[in-house]
Amino acid sequence: MEERVFGRSGQQASVVGLGTWQLGADWGDVDDKEALAVLEAAAETGVTFFDTADVYGDGRSEQTIAAFLRGRPDLQLLVATKMGRRVDQIPENYVLDNFRAWNDRSRRNLGVDRLDLVQLHCPPTPVYSTDEVFDALETLVAEERIAAYGVSVETCAEALTAIARPNVASVQIILNPFRMKPLAEVLPAAREAGVGIIARVPLASGLLSGKYTKDTVFAENDHRTFNRHGAAFDQGETFSGVDFETGVEAAGEFSALAPEGFTPTQLALRWIIQQPGVTSVIPGARSPEQARANAAAAALPELSAETLTAIRELYDRRIKDQVESRW
Structure with missing residues (x-):
């Protein structure tokens, strides 16, 4: 599979990666055996980039990746994790002592001495403008706890603030045919600065699979039930x-x-892979079959100008007014 480079860190990621939120929690139940099978299927199809977080299943996702990698020491993978969502979301919690503690926990969970890529996990907006936060991240690099750092953001404004920081390696942002605002400013700014773009929520929580109807019911412990209106x-x-x-x-x-x-x-x-500036897209998968089908998108022909235009027209007509003013 094609690999693309995070310009500032020099790290490489497969253009289709694997998001592992669903292997930890909040997407219904996925047992350990099935989770390991998903990781194996992704790796077999050329995926070299796994994205996780310390909060996914309170560490379960990180631990599952570690268990998988112990059985596959031959694999060369880039594993990105995130930190910051296990505490109250106030800027005062984003300090070096907490970073070290969170880092220690993720390194134990993943079974490594140094984490490949650590991302601030959608912190409060003021965090992106706080010099001390990025000084603390630089300290983690100097202490060889992490190889590189990035951010995961909710809004385009947050992304642009992070890209302006000189050593941010990556920005993870929601980008899909139902969320096009990042195309206007964020992706061009990232390309110019050499910042990698990790496209998350690529299927709009499964909407874009076309499998749901208005009568579809999700499990009680699935965020598509409990967070539909932003409650969590x-x-x-x-x-x-x-x-x-x-x-x-x-x-x-x-x-x-x-x-x-x-x-x-x-x-x-x-569609996401074709957007200039995207480094990797990270769909989740609940089964090996889904993981293989997602990876296969990397080898499909480029979409025609006619198809791209039709997708844009659909977004402008049905979706744009709902999302662009908020994110």
Whole structure:
């Protein structure tokens, strides 16, 4: 599979990575055996980039990746984790002592001495403008606790603030055919600065797969039930912030745009891969079959100008007014 480089850190990631939130929690139940099978299937198809976080299953996702890697010492993978969401979301918690403690826990969970890439996990907005925060991250690099650092953001404004920091290696942001605002300023700024872009929530929490109807019911412990209106965390993380009924209708139109040989999911992933400035897209997978199908999007033909135009028209007509003013 094609690999792309985080310009500032020199690290490489497969253009389709694997997001592992669903292997920890908040997407219904995934047992350990199935989780390991998903990781194996992704690696077999050429995925070399796994994204996790210390809060996914309170460490379960990190521990599952560690268990997988112990059995596959031959693999050369870039594993990114995140920190900061296990405490109250106030800027005062983003200090060096806490960073060291969180870092120690993730290193134990992942079974490594040094973490490849650590991202601040959608912290309060003032954190991105606080020099002491980035001084603390530089200290972690100097202490060889981490090789590089980045941020995960909710808004385009946060992304642009982070990109202006000289040593931020990556920005993780929601980008998909139902969330196009980053195309205007964030991706061009990242390209110019050499900052990697990790595209998350690429399927709008599954909407873009075209599998849901207005009557679809999700498990009680699935964020698509309990966070639909932003009750637990930022609403934009669930269905990209799109109203579910609107999203289902728009997803039906989106599915009809898939060229021959593409599933709707692969259409969404291929659209993201083609955006200039994207380093890696990180769909989740709950089964080996999903992991393989996601990875296959990297080898599909580029989308035509006609298809790209039709996707943009759908976004402008059905989605744009719901999301662009908020994120």
